[in-house]
Amino acid sequence: MPMDLKDKTEKNKHFITSLEFAIQGIKTVFQEERNMRAHVVFGLMAILVAFLLGVSVLEWLWIFLAVFLVWIVEIINTVFENVVDMVTDCHFHPIGKKIKDMAAGAVLVTSIFAVIVGVIIFLPKIIELFL
Secondary structure: OOHHHHHHHOOOOOOOOOOOHHHHHHHHHHHOOOHHHHHHHHHHHHHHHHHOOOOOOHHHHHHHHHHHHHHHHHHHHHHHHHHHHHOOHHHHHHHHHHHHHHHHHHHHHHHHHHHHHHHHHHHHHHHHOOO
8 A cells, every 4th residue: 555545544643633634524514514504503592592591500501412412413414415425426326315314304303302492491581581
């Protein structure tokens, strides 16, 4: 195996290099996926509302769990989409469609969870503001 090819395929031995690759991966998802940008905006809005409403520490934990789960599952969904596209050379395949649909379903379920968490935490506080 040529040395230059081996260098590109070996496991990263330096934490900083691994961190740079991970950050590049996050940037790529953010730049290429409209849904990821929407999830980030909604997540940051939820964090802002939580700050403005003065939620408890336990509520903060639920909010961060919900927000980060949506972001993580969206990244994983993007990974599945890219792997399917790579394997099928961007041609339709019924199993590839099933994989993409299931990954998108995981994002939907996680987003519903996040909305439920938001309603449980925010709705009583918002109602209280108007009473």
